[in-house]
Structures are given as C-alpha cells and as structure tokens.
Amino acid sequence: MRNALIAAIAFSTGMMSSTVVKADEGQWQPYQMPSIADKLNERGIDIPADQLADLTRYPMNAVVGLGYCTASFVSPQGLVVTNHHCAYRAIQYNSKKEHNYLADGFLATTKDKEPSAGPNERLYITEAVTDVSAQVKQNIGDDPLERFENIQANRKALIKDCETDDNYRCSVRSFHNGLEYYLIKQLIIRDVRLVYAPPESAGAFGGDIDNYEYPRHSADFTFLRAYVGKDGKPAVFNKDNVPYKPKSHLKINADGVKAGDGVFAAGYPGSTSRYRLTSELKFASDWLYPTLATRYQLRIDTIEDMSASSNDVKIKYAGTLASMANRMKKYNGLLDGFKATDIAGIKQARENDFKQWLATDKTYQSFQTQFDALESSLVEQRKQRQTHYYFENAQSSALLETANKLYRLAKEKTKPDAQREEGYQERDMKMFKARLMRLDSTFAISVDKTLWLQDLRAYFDQDIRVAELDAALNIGAADTALPDTLDTWYAASSLTDLDKRLAWANASVAEFEASDDPFIRLAVALYATNMKAEKEAKTLAGKLSMARPDYMKAIIAYNKSNGWPVYPDANGTLRITYGMVDGYQSKDALYKQPFTRLEGIPAKHTGIEPFNAPTKLLKAIEEQRYGNHKVTTVYQDPASWLCRLFSCLDKPEQFNSVPVNFLSSVDTTGGNSGSPVFNGKGELVGLNFDSTYEAITKDWFFNPTITRAVHVDIRYILWMMDEVDHADNLIEELDLVRG
Template sequence: MKKIFLLCTFMLSFAQMKADEGMWLMMLIKRLNGQDLQKKGLKLTPEEIYSVNNASLKDAIVQFGGGCTAEMVSREGLLFTNHHCGYGQIAALSTPEKDHLTNGFWAMNKSEEIPAKGLSVRFLVRMDDVTARINALLNNEMPAKERRDIIDAEYKKIQSENAESGKYTVVVRDFFNGNEFYYFVYQDFKDVRLVGTPPNSVGKFGGDTDNWEWPRHTGDFSVFRVYADANGNPAEYSPSNVPMKPKHHLPISIKSFKPGDMAMIVGYPGRTNRYMTSYGISQLVNKDYPGWVDASRTAMDVLKKHMDRDQATKLNYASQYASVANYWKNRQGTIESVHKNGTIEDKKKVEQVYQEWANKSDNKDLYGNVLPEMAAYYKTTSSKGIERNYAAQMTRNAKYLAYATNFSSMFKNYMDETDAAKKADLKKTISERIETSYAKFNPALEQEMLKEMVSLYRAKVRNEAASPHLQTINPALLDDVAKNSIFATKTSMMQFLNKPDAAQLNNDALLKIANGFTKDSRALAERYTVEDDRFSHNNRLFFDGLRKSNPKTEFYPDANSTMRITFGKITTLPFREDRDYNGVKNNFYTDIDGMVAKYKKGDEEFDLPQELLDLAAKRDYGQYADAAGYLPVNFLSDNDITGGNSGSPIMNGNGELIGLAFDGNSEALSGDIVFEEDWQKTINVDSRFVLWVIDKLSGAGHLLQEMTIVK
C-alpha cells in the first residue's frame, strides 16, 4: 500500500511532512519548521513570505482573470502569466487583419499596450481564521437549512466588517469539508493591458498532442500590465491611469539549477478532492467523467468543423476550443490514472481503518453510519451525477441556451419598466450587452452546437434524471430552432429591442426550450435536497472522524481557489519508451534543440517561426544559456499544484522567479483526488526561455530594463 500523507495547517511540523505534498495557507507559514525548510534551501523568513503590515512575497502574486495566477515582475505593474491564461484575451484582441494570437504582439512603449476589456487581477491584502466564531453557533443536530442560514448570516457580517465600504472584496470560505472557516480580503484592479505575447506557434507549441505530456517544449507565457489611478487605487480603464506600483515584485533569476534544488510555488489552485471516498471516486471515473469526455468530444467536433472554415471563426472560438480540449484530455487522463494507479483500492484501505475506529462504542453513534450512508448516497444519485456532466457541457457550449435565458429576463424588465429615464438606461445597457455578446458570434456554429448537444443529452442521460422537456422535444425542431428565434443574431436581437412584443417573446421556440430545461434542472436539484443535505452532514463528519481517529497524523485543506504555497524541488521523471527526448540525458529539462527537432513546417501544432529557427541554428542564446551551454525551455519539479495554478511563479529559495508553472503530467492526472508521490510533477516554462523570447526573438528587450534580473 502506497503511503498516504494527510497534512494539517494547524499542527504543521515540517520535519514530518513531505516537501512536495500539500498546498499551504499563507498566513500559517510561521508554523512551518523554519530550520528544516532552511536545510532544504529556503532563504526567506516567514515574514518575507506572508506579512500584513510589510511588503512580502504574497504581494507579488495575483489571481488573474478569476481562473489563473500571475506574478508582478517589475515596479511598473508588469506581470507574467501563461499564454493559455491570456489566450482568451489575446484572441479577443485579434482580428484577421491584426492577428496577435497567430503572429504574436509586443508593445514597444506603454502607449501601444492594448486594454483587455473585462480582465481584472486580484491582490490578497490579508486573511484570517473565523472557525471558532462560526462553529460556536453550530452543532451537529441542527437541520441543514438552519445551519446554512447561520453560516450565510455570519459570512455577510464578516464581509461587511472588512470591506471598508466597498474598498475591498471579502470572501469567506469553508475548509476541511465544512469544519473550519477563513476569510480573505482582496483588492481588485480592473485596468489590465496586453503588453506582449509570443506567436501561437511558440505559446502553444505541441498543441493537444503534447498537452499533459512530458517532455514539453512550450513557451507558455504572456505579458500584461496593471494600471491604477493617479493615487495608486483600482480604477476602470482610463487613458489617464498610470502603471500601478506593487508592494513587491519578483526578481527573475537566469542562474542554472539542478535536481534537488528547492522550488516553491505560490498561486491560486482551484479545486482538489483529496478526501473523497472510494465511492465518490468510483462514481467520478466510471460514470461522471465518461459523460464529460463524451460531451466535450462532441463540442470539439462542432467547433473545429466551423473553425477550419474561416480565420475569423477560428480566432473567435479559439479560447473556447482550447478550454474544452484541455479538460477533455484531463478528464480522460484522470479516468486512466485512477485505474492504473489503484487509487480506489488505496482509498478503501483508508476507509477500512476509519470504519474500525467508527465502530468503537464511544464513536459509533456519531460516526458509525457515515461511510455506509455515503455509499448509499452515490447509488441513489448516480443518474443525477451523469446528468450533471452532460448538462454542464451542453450549457457551457450551446450559447443559445444561456442567451435565451439571460436576455429574455432583460427584455421582460425593459418592457415592464414605466419610468422613461430608467427605460432608456435599460435599453442602452441591453444594447451594449447584445453588441458584446454577438460581436464574434457564428450563428451557423451555434445552431449546430445546440442541436448536437441537446441530441447527445437526449441519447445519453437516463430518464429518471433527464429533463422531461428535452426528452419530449420533437427532434426535427432542433434542426433550425434558432434560425427563426429572437435570439438568432445581433440583428434580430436589436430589432426586438427596438420593437418589443411580449407575445412574440413568450412564444419563441428557443426560449421555451431554455426555460423548460432550466425549470427541470431546478426540480431535479430540489428532488435530491434531502439526500444532498445528508451527504454534506456525513462528509463533514467523515473528515472530523479522520482527524480524531488519526491524532498523530497531520492534514492539509483541499484547494478552493485561495492563495497557497507549496514546497518541493527540481526533479526528474523516469524515461518513457514511447516519448522522444531528443538527446536530453538528464530528464529534468528540455532545450531548444528538442523544440526544433519537433518542428513540422505548416503543422498546426508543431510549426515554428523562422526567426526562432534561425536563432537556434546560430545558437544565439545570449545571457540566457544554461551553464552547460544549452538554452532551456521547460523543466520539472515535484510541487503539488492543480488547475488555477496555471501561470503561478516557481521560485528558488531566495524567492527569485525561475519559471512559470503551466501543466502537470499524464501519469498523475488523478492528482486532484490523491497525491501520487512517485509520479506527480509540475511542468514549468523556464524564465530564461521567457526572457530570451522577449529579448532575442521578439525585440522587446526594453521590457527587461524595468525588471530585476539576477545573474
């Protein structure tokens, strides 16, 4: 049985923990055993990592766009993140005439930087523990609704107490399956501008083929700048805004490193489920994720069919396709990894020990039935889980459903408004929303997407969980239901806005489909309310029992999109016979020679700019070459990360940037469920390659003048 390490933020003894497992809350960094960290290479003090009153490492790390991480790298608000994190913004700022996504883009001065509409970054100001405060109001006997109401009320009080009249955004989160609570105070900056991006052939080199695979040769980075008002405060975009001055920015190291050297990552990991039971994992990989994979593949086929027809559609839907493809491969890989690595069997062994403890007389009343009831829950709700995955992909990709639901509500509010001034404001708001939503909208693609996703849902979701409205639709209606709808195009939407008619809206066939599905979804959720509430109760008790039954074992909280730090080291991965390493003998890095060896002229995944090929042929690496003479591209570490960590800085023990985390490896795609000690790695783009692309390949060396480069 592989060793499973469950680590706790409260009783943190680094001497007993594995350096590579666990995502730690920043405010608890002082509880790490500093001496052991120093032996492993950490040169920073806890105060230099997390401080409320003084500049610290946390002040250089931001949540980027809500789903990624980025880091400040200059005193002038410059930030690095992944190319795939900036992908949607880069695509949105591209046209067939100015195709920044395909060709790359670099602003030669600040006036050329392009505002990224709708993009914001979030800085953590501070966090605090409110577990005792909230738990003092709760008990295990109270009804689920009463518990939720109490928690919600305290959340609102905590937010009000710390928001300072709207200056800050305050988020309260539960941890350890609802046993503990912390709040986070953030400051959001909404004027963010694109500074530079390598061509897609560099930023996405290897495409779907190499995604989640090692070795990688990808320049997965992009550069943005954060702006503030004249006083340094967050502000909406304005030409008068100035580059913000972060409290701290990361120095960038171009020094060589080797396996065993300390590496730490700070970022915003999205979601892990390390305490999921064997029953939940079985449902996930045998029922839920196969539905996700199936629906994603259908959506990708529709997208690619239309994207291949013209460049405008390719640009407009590039971000959506990349996101769907990424998760499609992730979910498929997770299924394979769980079965290959014996994850379910390992969980069963943990549960057997837990049940033996729970059956003891002192524990039986509260904990004895927890696991049996959780097992029964998954049997009862299995069909609902499958439906949820097909429905999620349908609503995510079939935009007509969301547009019909959202815009119909706006139209009704507009028609009901009697105040002339308010009516005029509503019309302006709706008009702007229509313009934004339909600006890069392909009606033919969306009509086919709607038909294919609804048809797949009808075919694959079991009747006991399926939407009755979708199941009883005449299939012929799906062929062209959107074509005659109010929501078909920007033109039809504007025509309706200028001459609204309630009867026309209520009789719209597309809206009837959307409303019927929404109504059925609510009914399905309500049908399982009792089961879901009981599961939440048992899930909380399960973790509580885990902790009490293992008093000498230490536990860490699952990721939940809050800032975390993870410690590890530069590492290697065993060679695989089915992968080409292009001459690299020490399997912790890849170099530009390997990148060039994969080059295929004109290939969508493996093409490269001629300028890169020429520089590589001349071995013109400048100061960015490794001490051994090669130009590094990517490298491996054993840090514990997940989705949301994309773009996170990976740093040496001095807190200097050595790269950007951008991927994991296929051998450990079950990592969101269990940390695979022997296999779980982080794939990073080397900071030396990032700077080489900016300086040598792109001619934007002026940006390096505002960075702190450590040689």
C-alpha cells in the same frame, strides 16, 4: 539592466535528479507555513516561513489571481507575468482579421500601445484571510435546506460587511469540506492590458499532442499590465489611467535553478479531491469522466472542423477549444492513471484502515454514524448528477444560457439584495454585464447552433425528459425538424445584438414573460424546472454540510496519528507548495531529465501545426544566439545518483544551450497555471504551466515518485525577450539578480 540580462545567460543547470524521495505533498494555506518550517529547510528553502505566512510582505503580496489562473507582479510599474494559455482570452480579444495576435504574437513597445485585455479581465490581490468558521456556523439548524440557506445567509452577511469599499471583492470559502470557513478580502484591478505575448506556435508549441507530456518546449508566458485611475485607485479601462504601483514586485534570478535545488510555488489551485471517498472516485472513474470525455471530444472535433474553413470562427473559439482540449486530455489522463495505478484500491485500503482506527478510537467512535450518513448522501448525489446531466446539457446554447441568466436576474431583483442568489446581487452587476459584452467575441451562430443540436440529440436519445423543453421545441419521438426550428430561433432572437442584450439586464419579469424572443420564451418555460433541480441540490448540500465536517475531523485526527500531512483540498484560494527540481522514472528504462534545451525545438519542428515554431525563434537557435557570450560550462548536480555513480565532479558536461522547461516535485493542479516558481531565496525562477501525464491523478492521490509539475524556465523567458522578440523596454523594467 540589459547588460545584467546578457551577463545572466550563464545558464547553469543540473542534468539528473536525486533518488531520495521525499513526500513534497501539500497545497498549504500560507498561515500553515511556520508549522512546516522544518520541511522547507530540508529542501533548502531559506526564506523565513513566517515571511511566507504574511500576505502583506514579499513575495506573497506580489502573487495575484486572475480568477482562473495565477500571475505575479514583476516590476514597480504594474507589469504582470502569467502563462500564455492564461492570457489566451486577452490575446483572442485583441485578435482581428487584420492582425491575428494569436498567430503572430504581440509586443507593445510603449505603454500607450498596450490595449485592454477585455471587459472581463481582472487581477485579484489577496490582502487578508480571516477564520470565520464560528460566524458561518452560527444558528444554522438541522433541516438540510434551512441549514444550507442559513449558511449562505451568514456568508453573505460577512461578505457585505467586508465589502465596504467598492474596490474590494470578498468571499467566504469552505475548507476541509465545511469544517472551516475563511473570509478572503481581495483588491480588484479592473483595467488589465495586454503587453507582450509570443506567437501561439511558440507559447503552445506542441499543442494538445504535447499537453501533459514531457519533455516540453513551450514558451508558455505572457505579460500583462495593471492600470488604475490617477488617484491610484482601481478603475475601469480609461486611456488616462496610469500603471498600478504594487506593494512589491518579484526579483528575478537570471541564473535560474539546477537539479536538486529546493523550490516553492504560490498560486490559486482550483480543486482537488484527495479527501473524497473511494465510492466517489469509482463513480468518477466508471461514469462521470467517461461521459464527460465523450461529449468534450465531440465538441472539440466539431469546432476544429468548423474552424478549418473560417478564420473568424477559429479566433472566436480558440480559447474555448484550448480549454476543452486541455480538459479532455485531463479526463483521459485520469482514466489511464486509474488503470495504471490502482488508486481506487489504494484509497479503499486506506479507507478500511481508517474505519478500523475509527472503531477503536474513543474520541471518534461515534463518528461512524456521520460516515454512514455521508455515504448515503453521496448515493443521492450520484443519482442527481445522472438524472440532470442531459437536461443541463440541453440548455448549453450560449443564447439560452444568457436568457436563463437574464430571466433569473429579473426574478432575483424582486427580492431584497441580501436575499438574492449569489451572482445576482448588486455587487455582481459589473461582472454580469461584462460577460454579456464579451459574448460577441466568443460566439458564432453557426458553431453555437451545431453544438447545441448535438446536445439536444443526446438528450432526446435517453429516457429522462422534461415536458417543457420538448413542448417548446415541438419535438416528439423524432428530431428531423429540429435543425429548421433552431435556424428560425437564432434568426429571430434579439440576444445576438449587444445593445439589446444589455437592455434585457434592466427588464422586468413581466417584460420577459411577454417576450416573443424564442430563447427568452424557453428560459421562462424552463425556470420552474431549473429551480426545482436547484432546490434539490441545495437540500443535498445541506445534508453533506452535516456529514462531511465531522468526517473530516476524524480524517484529520487519523492522518495526524500516522504522521501524514494535513492541508485542505484545493478550492481556488491562495496556497503554497514546495519541492525540488527533479526528473523522474517514467517507465521501465525511461528516465525523464529535469531540463529541456532549445535544441529540442528544431528537433520537434515539422512546419505543421502544432510543431510549427516561429521562423525567428528557429533562426536564433540555429545561430546559437545564447546571449552574445560564451555559454558557461555546467556540471552535473553532485547530489544526483548518476553523478555518484559516474563521478560527475571529475567529468564535467556542458549544457551548451538555454534551458526551456523544467520539472519539479511541487504539488500543483489547475489554477496553478501561471504560478511563480521561486528558488530558496524567494526569487522568481520560472512559471508553472502543466503537469506530467503520469501525475494527472494527483487530484485524487499524490504519488511522490511520479508527481511532477512542468515549468517555463525564467532563462528561456529572458532569452525570448532579448534575442527573439527584442522586448528591450520590458527588460529594463525587470529587477534581475544573479547567484
């Protein structure tokens, strides 16, 4: 296997891209693939569409979810590859003062040295997706709140029938805004272990400065491993567990891809808003995103300042900080994108055209009533969001959030399990307790108190107040005594102790209401107010469940009449997207090529975070250790416009390096991080990890000329494993192919 790797560093890449713009838009459900088989063929994706539609066959049965990111099996011994930032919690969980794996990286040279990734880490393997629209919509009624509750009851009944085996997790997800519902059955792997992670200085090279930017030079990958009991069934962490044997694992094409090659990605994109109305975009642009961005920036600045003087705080809040910085930059990118391209204007023009179509189409003319009802409900939704925003933030303390959930659990336990709120049923208890356990590794009193104080002051500075909160904190018009009050609360709370925290999960309502713990007292005091807000939200959701589905029926018909793609907005479920390896015109006279090279790393390196590449990586680049053989001459892609202009076939150019990251036109969003990127034969050629800054607005509107996803090139991963970190034991596990 090692010889195959060394021979594979014949790193062939194309340098420029085609100007032929095809709309590679779409985050497609797997069952839809046969319907777009012609589009896949046009892109040079040869793997049969019906094979991609089958979740029991290669490669889809090797693609797994982490609950927030995507990963894939790459060996018959349960080895999994994902992004470094997706495995951040696992790396953080195992980082201590004596061995900081975030800073130094980690490699387990044998399986017995692979530590647990943490009690919360799971792998979810989707085995079945079933249309249950009729069952969910059965006997739901027209009263908004009753409708919402009946939909929830139908969903929970389907889930209960599905989860006859404790090793499976089932969910019912809404597609096309409630027009369709699908039951998703997933095998849960509960014992996940950390195997290999590069240092953060390589895995997140460039940090927030380079986030959403290009060119990029990130080693954004990490290997985990799935373990099960000796009987082959999922089990919690135990030293006697054995590696999971997946039904298939991905073949890795060590030759990678070149410009113009067709590629596709599979993963679990989080959410998009492409079918949302123009009024929703304007609300996001004018109030929601600026408001959220302001709060995130304050929290980021605070955590960074406090981390500078405490390594313990730095480790505990590393994942939180990275997540917030990523979200902050996304909000800024969305706001900049809305200004650079008049997306609101584009959506409004299309919406106006839709209304004209609606008025003349005999089948859908009557849907204008639902459209008007939808707009009316959205006005109510915006008012709710603004009314509750500061009060919700005023409950942001990790200890208060924990107390709220624990008291809610005690309340829910008084009901039959089927009537409990989702998240508080018996099926949820393992994860519920795992979250309680994880708090110790992600929480510091000093930071939590400071962040909470900021949110409380923002709450006190506005007009909408909640008497129960003000009374509990003994605050009137001023907040000068608030810091002392919080000091007393944190010192007196039992929730900072793991054993006591876990014990509260079994306490009765009466025990909560008799408690003198300040955070529990506040949770009890705020319960009625929170439940009232939740009821309002459910009632509104019931109204939207009547208006949105009919609106979507009309929108789908309208899109089809125009020959536009029809796929559901992303909702955290398994999707497939296709495209090609391609650069793009970023701005006037600035073309961004599809591949970056190793030499870009020392060029950016300053020795100061975040451009502080590891010494061993810089040394390997300086010595041009590209795989212990002569680098192959690489020709320009003959299909590119530059080649046609300058006769690249007559003037070959050498890449003379290892490709690090590359661009493609696949349609991705958050949750696609870690998604395997395949060549046309279904072989792994990279991992998705980001989008370009210009493409951030694709959550609302897909622009094929500038929408690009950023991937870690598989050749860089292999090179890091071989020449930098000497992960020989893992290389031997991989199924490397050529050509």
